[in-house]
Amino acid sequence: MKGIAAVLASAAIVAAGAAMAQDEPKPVTDTTQPTTPSQSMPQQSGETMQVPTLDALDKDHDGFISSTEAGSSKDIASVFTEADADKNGKLDRMEYANAIKLIQG
Ligand SMILES: [Ca+2]
Ligand SMILES: [Ca+2]
Numbered sequence: 001m002k003g004i005a006a007v008l009a010s011a012a013i014v015a016a017g018a019a020m021a022q023d024e025p026k027p028v029t030d031t032t033q034p035t036t037p038s039q040s041m042p043q044q045s046g047e048t049m050q051v052p053t054l055d056a057l058d059k060d061h062d063g064f065i066s067s068t069e070a071g072s073s074k075d076i077a078s079v080f081t082e083a084d085a086d087k088n089g090k091l092d093r094m095e096y097a098n099a100i101k102l103i104q105g
Helices: 001-024 076-081 093-104
Strands: none
Touching: 076 093
16 A cells, blocks of 8 residues: 555645646736825816816806806807707706716717
8 A cells, every 4th residue: 555655645746746836927916016096086187177067157056057157168058958958948967967078078
């Protein structure tokens, strides 16, 4: 039985060696730092996009942007009709948010 034990032992050594060999290519992610979220603000990235807030345009403070109010921002005015989903001639907050999306692509 000694022979078999020796064979098993050497087989184990070979297996261990193979395992060691497989370990060699290390994952590269150790040395370089993962993408650090250094910028805490997710969206506003210094672009020259200056879209006014709804409140800034809402001159009569009724919570909606009328076409007249939209006229003070040519960006908003340019997407006003498209953003006015229910075609009531004014943008509510949802529609206004959509208008900004349309502007910012
Ligand atoms: Ca208004
Ligand atoms: Ca509307």
